[in-house]
Structure formats: structure tokens, C-alpha cells
Amino acid sequence: xxxxxxxxKRLIVAVANRVIASADELTDLDRAIGxxxxxxxxxxxxxxxxxxxxxxxxxxxxESLKGLGTTLVMKVGGASGPLYGTLFMSLGKTLADExxxxxxxxxxxxxxxxxxxxxxxxxxxxxxxxxxxPVLAVLREGGGDFPARLRAAARLAAENTVPMKAIRGRASxxxxxxxxxxxxxxxxxxxxxxxxxxxxxxxx
Amino acid sequence: xxxxxxIVIVSHSADVARGTAMMVEQMVGHEVPLxxxxxxxxxxxxxxxxxxxxxxxxxxxxxxxxxxVDLGGAETNSEMAIEMLPDARRGRVVVCNAPVVEGxxxxxxxxxxGATLEAVRRTAEELTPV
Numbered sequence: 286x287x288x289x290x291x292x293x294k295r296l297i298v299a300v301a302n303r304v305i306a307s308a309d310e311l312t313d314l315d316r317a318i319g320x321x322x323x324x325x326x327x328x329x330x331x332x333x334x335x336x337x338x339x340x341x342x343x344x345x346x347x348e349s350l351k352g353l354g355t356t357l358v359m360k361v362g363g364a365s366g367p368l369y370g371t372l373f374m375s376l377g378k379t380l381a382d383e384x385x386x387x388x389x390x391x392x393x394x395x396x397x398x399x400x401x402x403x404x405x406x407x408x409x410x411x412x413x414x415x416x417x418x419p420v421l422a423v424l425r426e427g428g429g430d431f432p433a434r435l436r437a438a439a440r441l442a443a444e445n446t447v448p449m450k451a452i453r454g455r456a457s458x459x460x461x462x463x464x465x466x467x468x469x470x471x472x473x474x475x476x477x478x479x480x481x482x483x484x485x486x487x488x489x
Numbered sequence: 490x491x492x493x494x495x496i497v498i499v500s501h502s503a504d505v506a507r508g509t510a511m512m513v514e515q516m517v518g519h520e521v522p523l524x525x526x527x528x529x530x531x532x533x534x535x536x537x538x539x540x541x542x543x544x545x546x547x548x549x550x551x552x553x554x555x556x557x558v559d560l561g562g563a564e565t566n567s568e569m570a571i572e573m574l575p576d577a578r579r580g581r582v583v584v585c586n587a588p589v590v591e592g593x594x595x596x597x598x599x600x601x602x603g604a605t606l607e608a609v610r611r612t613a614e615e616l617t618p619v
Contacts, residue, residue: 322535329531358569362529362537364562367569403565454561 287383293349294342295484301331301338303480304473314469318456322363323469330361330369346384350377364454365470368404368413375399390424397421410452411463413470416442420478432482439478446471494600494609495522495548497556498593499541499563501534503527509557509590516594517601524548536563541570545582553581553606555613557593581606587613 288296304311304327312324333356334341341349341356354373358366375396380388397417401407408418419442423435444467451463454470496513500506506527513523524544529535541556548554556571558564564584571582583606585592592613599612 320534322529322533325533326529326535329529358538358573360530362531362533362535364565366538367565370569403568 286385288346288380289382290342292484293346294338296481297334297338297342297349297353299480299484300477301335303476304328304331305335307473307476311469311473314467314472317466318451318459318463319469320363320455323365323473326361326363326365327369327473330357330366333360346380346382347377350374350380353377364404365473368400368470369473371399371403372396372413372417386424386427390421393417393421393424404453406453409449411446411449411456411468411471412451412453413468413474415446415449415468416471416474416478418442432485435485436479436482439475439482443467443471443475492550492552493521493603494552494596494606495524495545495550495554496593496597496600496609497523497541497544497548497554497567498525498589499536499544499556499567500525500527500559500589501536501563502559503532505559505589509593512590513593513597517597520601521597522548522550522554523597524554536566538566538570538573541567542573545570545574545578549578551581553583555596555600555606555609556582556584557587557589557596557613558584559589583610585610585613587616591616 308324308328311327312321315321315323334353337356341352350373354370358370376392379392400414406412406414408414416439419438423438446468448464451457456463498506498509506525510523510525524547526540526544530537545554556567558567567584571579595616596609596613599609
């Protein structure tokens with residue numbers, strides 16, 4: 286598939302708007318088990334991304350992803366800045382404008398590794414990674430009705446963080462008390478995947 | 490020139506960072522290059538890569554810079570800031586696994602004696618229970 290300038294712009298705008306629109310919900314989730322700033326931080330980061338959407342999408346997919354990542358690193362102001370920044374910068378390392386599904390899956394796998402290293406975390410620790418592993422599995426499967434399955438996998442994965450006990454991040458200070466709440470980072474990752482699925486279906 | 494290892498203090502709170510820096514200065518005066526920062530880009534609680542990079546620059550020493558951090562985001566953002574430094578500097582900045590206030594004072598005292606970056610880090614990390 287070809288991810289041209291217009292598609293890049295639609296992706297950037299859809300993802301940024303989805304995160305910004307859900308900022309209060311993310312903050313509420315983070316207030317339950319973290320330091321209550323995830324929504325505010327992500328809103329600040331993605332408002333900067335939105336403001337740069339034209340400039341970013343005018344570049345190649347690789348450069349626009351790197352630019353998006355750098356913007357998040359500089360603007361978010363919490364651990365999620367380097368984590369999401371690393372995710373997007375890593376995706377930008379390999380993806381060309383013309384990409385196959387397999388190349389996207391490989392890039393997501395590499396991005397997951399980069400986020401694991403940045404956050405010193407693994408699957409099952411109640412983090413954003415718990416969404417990206419199942420998303421990667423769907424990407425590897427391929428097949429029909431792809432955006433819908435991507436969306437469903439991300440939704441289920443975020444819900445699956447509810448019974449998990451946090452091992453990393455501020456929520457880990459709560460230990461057992463982190464159980465019973467959705468991880469805010471998993472939710473923001475789900476929102477990002479959902480917005481990408483919308484664009485793939487042509488409705489955003 | 491008798492240059493010492495620089496110390497950078499990164500807290501979620503600008504007040505904690507500034508207060509810690511004052512305690513360090515009380516111990517070692519101005520013998521150790523010192524930088525500090527706290528707060529997110531809007532001035533709320535948090536940490537911010539750009540400010541950390543500026544603090545590293547302020548505390549820069551050819552012998553290297555040791556960073557003391559408080560909570561997780563400060564560590565993650567400091568590691569990110571290190572990665573974004575020019576190649577010539579990147580390998581000479583470390584994040585110490587130590588409590589921020591005690592670590593900064595101990596690290597600065599060690600640095601003031603002319604110790605290497607590794608010795609400064611080790612001294613700060615002796616405070617961390619294993």
C-alpha cells in the first residue's frame with residue numbers, strides 16, 4: 286500500500302484528535318493508579334503534533350514519523366513522552382512510503398523492542414506494550430476485515446490490563462491496589478490504534 | 490584547568506530540584522558544575538527533555554556529568570535526553586541509581602575531590618540498598 290502525503294496527514298490528524306478528545310478520560314484513569322497527568326501530558330504533546338501536521342505530512346513517511354516522535358519527546362513532559370516518542374521514531378526508521386503489511390508488522394515489532402528497552406518493561410506488566418503485542422499478532426495474521434480486527438484486538442487488550450498488577454511506572458508503587466483499573470497507557474495506545482483503523486477504513 | 494565532574498538534578502518539582510541544588514552548593518560551593526531542572530513544559534509537575542538537555546549543557550564538564558533523578562519519568566526523560574546529545578558527549582553522561590537529594594550531595598562531594606565519573610556514580614549508588 287502507498288501512504289501518500291494526504292494519507293499521512295489524515296493519520297496524524299486522526300490520531301492527534303482522538304488522543305486530545307480523550308485527554309480527560311486518560312487523566313481520570315491515571316488519577317486512579319498513577320500521578321494523574323497522562324491526559325494533560327498527551328494532550329500537550331498531540332496538540333503540538335496537530336499544529337505541525339502540515340509540516341510533518343509534507344515529509345516522507347519515515348521523516349514524518351520521526352518528527353512526530355521527536356515532538357512527543359519534547360512536549361509531553363512525562364515518561365509517556367520518551368515511550369511514545371521512541372515508538373514513533375522507531376517506526377520511522379524502517380517504513381518507506383510504499384509499504385507491505387509485512388513491513389509494517391516488522392516495523393511494529395522493532396518499535397515494541399525499542400519501547401521495551403526504553404521502559405525496561407515486558408508484556409504483562411500493565412503497560413502500553415500489552416496493547417501493542419496483540420496488535421502485532423493481528424498484523425502478522427493479515428487477512429480480511431483488517432481494521433475491525435485491529436480495533437477489536439486493541440480494545441480487548443486494553444481491557445485485559447484491568448486485572449493486571451502494575452510492575453513498572455508510578456502505578457507499581459500501589460502494588461496490589463493497581464489491580465482493577467485499566468492502565469492509562471494501554472488506553473492511549475488503544476486510542477491510537479483505533480484512530481489508525483478509522484483512517485484505514487476511510488472514515489476519518 | 491582543574492575541572493570536576495558535573496552534577497545534574499532532575500526532579501518532577503522545580504522546587505525540589507532548586508532546593509537540592511542549594512544543598513549541594515552549601516556542601517561544595519561552586520567547585521562542581523551544577524545544573525538542575527524540574528517541571529513539565531507548562532510549569533506543572535513533571536520532567537521535560539529539553540530542560541534536561543539544557544541542564545546537562547550548563548553542568549557540562551569534559552570529565553562527564555552525573556544525573557540524579559527522583560521518580561520514573563525523570564529517569565526515562567533523562568535517558569532520552571542523553572540519547573539526543575551530540576555523539577561526543579553522549580558516552581560521558583550517566584544516570585545514577587540513587588535517591589535524588591542524598592545522591593546529589595554525595596555525588597557532588599565526591600566530584601569536588603576530582604574523582605572520575607565512574608567513582609562519582611559509585612559513591613551516589615552506595616546509598617541504594619541492594
